[in-house]
Amino acid sequence: HRSFPYATSPPDKLLGGLLPDGLDERSCRSRYESTMYRRNPGRQPSPHLISKLRKHEELQRRCGPNTDAYNLAIQQLRAGKSAGSPECKYVVSISYRGLGNRILAAASAFLYALLTDRVLLVDPSNEMGDLFCEPFPGTTWLLPLDGFPLQSYTNFSIDTAESYGNMLRNRVLSAGADAPVTPAAELPAFAYLHLDHDYAHEDKMFFCDDDQRLLSNVQWLVMRTDLYTVPGLFLVEAFREELDALFPERDAAFHHLARYLFHPTNHVWGLVTRYYRAYLARADLRVGIQVRNFNPTHAQSPHVLRQITSCVWREKLLPEVVLATEEPHDATAAAARSTAVLMTSLRPWFYERIKGMYWEHGTATGEDVSVHQPSHEGQQQFGKRSHDGRAWAEMYLLSLCDVLVTSGWSTFGYVAQGIGGLAPWVLQKQPENLTAAPDPPCFRDVSMEPCFHSPHVYDCKMKRGLDTGKVLPHVRHCQDVSWGLKLV
Numbered sequence: 001h002r003s004f005p006y007a008t009s010p011p012d013k014l015l016g017g018l019l020p021d022g023l024d025e026r027s028c029r030s031r032y033e034s035t036m037y038r039r040n041p042g043r044q045p046s047p048h049l050i051s052k053l054r055k056h057e058e059l060q061r062r063c064g065p066n067t068d069a070y071n072l073a074i075q076q077l078r079a080g081k082s083a084g085s086p087e088c089k090y091v092v093s094i095s096y097r098g099l100g101n102r103i104l105a106a107a108s109a110f111l112y113a114l115l116t117d118r119v120l121l122v123d124p125s126n127e128m129g130d131l132f133c134e135p136f137p138g139t140t141w142l143l144p145l146d147g148f149p150l151q152s153y154t155n156f157s158i159d160t161a162e163s164y165g166n167m168l169r170n171r172v173l174s175a176g177a178d179a180p181v182t183p184a185a186e187l188p189a190f191a192y193l194h195l196d197h198d199y200a201h202e203d204k205m206f207f208c209d210d211d212q213r214l215l216s217n218v219q220w221l222v223m224r225t226d227l228y229t230v231p232g233l234f235l236v237e238a239f240r241e242e243l244d245a246l247f248p249e250r251d252a253a254f255h256h257l258a259r260y261l262f263h264p265t266n267h268v269w270g271l272v273t274r275y276y277r278a279y280l281a282r283a284d285l286r287v288g289i290q291v292r293n294f295n296p297t298h299a300q301s302p303h304v305l306r307q308i309t310s311c312v313w314r315e316k317l318l319p320e321v322v323l324a325t326e327e328p329h330d331a332t333a334a335a336a337r338s339t340a341v342l343m344t345s346l347r348p349w350f351y352e353r354i355k356g357m358y359w360e361h362g363t364a365t366g367e368d369v370s371v372h373q374p375s376h377e378g379q380q381q382f383g384k385r386s387h388d389g390r391a392w393a394e395m396y397l398l399s400l401c402d403v404l405v406t407s408g409w410s411t412f413g414y415v416a417q418g419i420g421g422l423a424p425w426v427l428q429k430q431p432e433n434l435t436a437a438p439d440p441p442c443f444r445d446v447s448m449e450p451c452f453h454s455p456h457v458y459d460c461k462m463k464r465g466l467d468t469g470k471v472l473p474h475v476r477h478c479q480d481v482s483w484g485l486k487l488v
C-alpha cells in the first residue's frame, strides 16, 4: 500500500505558477493541500497564462470593490451614462441553477474577463461566498449588493429590454451589420448578456467579432449563462491569437481555469479530506462513478445498473464479479491490490446494488472492491447551504479519483473531470423508454473539457447558418450532446 500523502518530492503547491503566492494558507487550506491528495498532477499552465493571471489579479485589485475606480464606475452605472473611455470595465456573472452550471458559468465569465480586460464580479447568490475561497489576492470577487444600482439584475431574462439581443432587435444598438455602428458616446452604461440555454439568435451575436467590438465599449456587462461558453469564445476571431497563447493545450482550458478559480472553503475542504482519508486514501486504485439520473423513472432501473456494470467491466475499470458460487479466492491475491469505488448520486439505489454485488460475490481477479457513497440527497434542492456544500465536496472527491466514469450531459461530472484532469468514460444518457441497457454502455471521452450545450450555428461574416463544429480542428462536436461543442 502506498503511503499517504503521496507526494515523494515537495508538492507543487502553486500548481506550476498557476496560483498566486502570498495568500493566507490557513484561510483556504484546499488551495495548498489539494496536491497532497491528488495522484494525477494535471497539466502545466503556459507561461503566458501565468503572466496574464498575475496582470489580471492586479486589475482586480486596482478596479475591484472599495476602490476609487470602482466607486466611480458605480456612479456612472447609476447615472446610466456611458463613460467615454473608462479606466475600469466589469463583467458581473449571475449565479443560478445547479452548482455545476454555476461553476461553468463563472469559469466562462472569467475567461471572457481575461480576454477583454474586465474585472470579474460574481453574483453572491446561492452561497457562492460560502463554497469558494476568494481567488484574487487583496480584493473580493463577490459583487457587493449594497449600493449596486441594478437591484433586480438576478431577474434579468430573455425579455429584459437592456439585453444585448433585444437592443439589437429594437435597433437601440447596431454592430454594423445593417446600420452604422453605434458611436461609443451613445452606448448605454450597461448591457445584459443573455447567454442562457434558451437564448435567441440576436443574443448569440455575442459570439461575433463586430458585436464584440461594440461591447468592448460598454462599461458594465451583466452575464447570465448556465453554459460552458468557452468553445464559443474560441470561434471569435479577435480572441484566437490570445487564446492560442494562453492555452497551447486547448483541451486543458477549463482544467486551468477551474484549478485557478475554484477552491473549496475550509468547511467544504473538511468534508472532502475526512471522507478521502477515511474511505479512499488506502486504496491502490480509486474509481469515481457519477450517476446522474435526469429521468426520475430510471431512478431504480435495472437497465441503468447494467449499463454501469457493463461499462466498468468491459473497459476493465473494475474487476468482474464471479457469479457462480465458488471457493473463496486465495487471500494473498486479494491483498495484492485494493480498489475503492466512490459513487455519487442523488439516490442510494445503484450504490447499494453495486456494493452488494461485491459483497455477495468474489471477483475474477481476487481483488477486493469497496464501494462508498458520501450522501444521497434525494433530489436537487435550491438555496440550501449544506446541500450545495455536499455537492461541491462530492464533485471534488470525484476529481481526486484515478479513473472517472461520468453521466453524459451532466455539468456536475464536467466539473469533476476538468479539475481532476481526467478524460472520463461517459455513460450515454438513457433514452426515455428504456428496455435494455444502452449498447455500448459508455464511451471514452476525447478530452476532459466540458461540452458547450447550446452553441451558435452561424457564420458571422457570411450571415448564414454554419456548422460551427467544423470550423476549427480543436472545436468539435461533443459525443454526449451531439450538437454541442467542445475543445479537444
Ligand code: GDP
Residues within 6 Å of the ligand: 097, 098, 099, 100, 101, 102, 291, 292, 344, 345, 346, 375, 377, 379, 380, 381, 387, 388, 390, 391, 392, 394, 409, 410, 411, 412, 413
Ligand atoms: P447537472 O444538473 O447534472 O448538470 O449538475 P448541476 O450541479 O448543475 O445540478 C445538479 C444539482 O443536483 C447539484 O448541484 C447538486 O445540488 C444536486 N446533485 C446532483 N447529483 C448529485 C450528487 O451526486 N451528489 C450530490 N450531493 N448532489 C447532487
